[in-house]
Amino acid sequence: MTTPQDVTQALQRTVLVANQKGGVGKTSVVTAVAGLAARPERRVLVVDADPQGNATSSDLGVEGDRGRSLVTALQYGDAPQVITDVRPGLDLVAGGPYLAQVGAITATASQTGTDVLANLRRALGEVCSQGGYTLVLIDSGPGDAPLLDALLGTVRYMIVPTRDDDASLSGVELLAGRYLRARQQGALVTLLGVVLFDSNPRATARNREVLADVDALLEGSGAAAFGTMIRSDRASAMDLRNAHVTPAELVEVIGAQNRDRLAWLSGGKHRRLDTGDTEGTRLWSRDPSALATDYQELTREVLSRIAAVERSGSPA
Numbered sequence: 001m002t003t004p005q006d007v008t009q010a011l012q013r014t015v016l017v018a019n020q021k022g023g024v025g026k027t028s029v030v031t032a033v034a035g036l037a038a039r040p041e042r043r044v045l046v047v048d049a050d051p052q053g054n055a056t057s058s059d060l061g062v063e064g065d066r067g068r069s070l071v072t073a074l075q076y077g078d079a080p081q082v083i084t085d086v087r088p089g090l091d092l093v094a095g096g097p098y099l100a101q102v103g104a105i106t107a108t109a110s111q112t113g114t115d116v117l118a119n120l121r122r123a124l125g126e127v128c129s130q131g132g133y134t135l136v137l138i139d140s141g142p143g144d145a146p147l148l149d150a151l152l153g154t155v156r157y158m159i160v161p162t163r164d165d166d167a168s169l170s171g172v173e174l175l176a177g178r179y180l181r182a183r184q185q186g187a188l189v190t191l192l193g194v195v196l197f198d199s200n201p202r203a204t205a206r207n208r209e210v211l212a213d214v215d216a217l218l219e220g221s222g223a224a225a226f227g228t229m230i231r232s233d234r235a236s237a238m239d240l241r242n243a244h245v246t247p248a249e250l251v252e253v254i255g256a257q258n259r260d261r262l263a264w265l266s267g268g269k270h271r272r273l274d275t276g277d278t279e280g281t282r283l284w285s286r287d288p289s290a291l292a293t294d295y296q297e298l299t300r301e302v303l304s305r306i307a308a309v310e311r312s313g314s315p316a
């Protein structure tokens with residue numbers, strides 16, 4: 001990787017998941033879609049660029065270096081440490097509290113000569129060309145503006161999850177400003193789509209209204225909302241985080257439990273009834289399959305929109 005074109009080429013499957021409001025589903029979307037897209041022969045990378053490190057520790061259940069090597073990447077352009085196969089075909093660059101240093105690094109950048117954006121492009125480009133990833137999903141924190149700007153200048157695509165409340169929409173508005181500015185400054189980032197999170201699939205009029213608002217905020221971006229919404233399912237959401245499983249894994253675990261319960265009810269009483277624990281975690285979900293299907297559909301849409309851009313230059 002010697003020329004800037006090589007770096008851009010290496011970064012062509014990078015997708016930033018962003019919204020400047022917290023709690024809108026950024027981390028959930030990143031880990032669920034990554035888990036579903038990853039296969040041993042179709043490798044996927046998650047980059048956890050959030051100081052909270054929820055994708056790393058809560059959703060994927062990995063300890064990691066708490067964002068240390070990612071900060072070093074931003075500071076010096078060295079490739080960050082990649083934790084391989086946290087799931088089959090799924091690699092991770094860990095996030096965590098070290099990322100809180102990015103603000104200080106950018107504040108002194110003019111004195112130190114540090115170019116955070118150039119460093120990030122080089123470091124991530126290196127990781128992407130080494131790993132040959134089909135998809136690279138980048139989780140971002142709610143607040144950190146300098147880090148967000150560096151990410152917007154690095155990635156090829158952006159996905160914006162939002163809830164339907166005003167606070168989430170003002171998070172979209174803040175992000176829209178930064179996104180449009182990054183593009184004016186020559187960033188290649190393209191909005192792949194907006195996804196409604198924690199939504200009621202039956203509230204069609206309300207959902208349409210919210211998506212129209214978001215579209216207006218991201219004016220000129222040209223990407224429609226995803227057809228898929230992530231439905232509200234608090235019980236499953238709790239299990240995903242507490243048991244550190246992806247939606248597809250949760251479906252399997254709950255399915256196995258239900259089979260155990262059935263066997264027990266139908267007279268197999270010698271079997272121990274395993275009342276809902278994955279490594280000691282009590283599970284609340286009864287049926288996570290509808291939620292898992294939402295994520296499956298979203299994953300399909302994400303991959304097909306990227307393919308459409310690569311074919312014809314537009315996500316539609």
Ligand SMILES: Nc1ncnc2c1ncn2[C@@H]1O[C@H](COP(=O)(O)OP(=O)(O)O)[C@@H](O)[C@H]1O
Pocket residue numbers: 021022023024025026027028029054198230231232233234237238241291
């Ligand atoms: N399908 C869902 N329905 C309701 N709540 C959910 C769902 N999925 C996740 N949550 C919860 O929503 C909260 C925010 O999700 P998260 O992905 O962490 O958002 P962000 O990364 O934007 O802060 C978490 O507490 C999570 O458990």
Ligand SMILES: [Mg+2]
Pocket residue numbers: 023026027028050052054055139140141
């Ligand atoms: Mg998050």
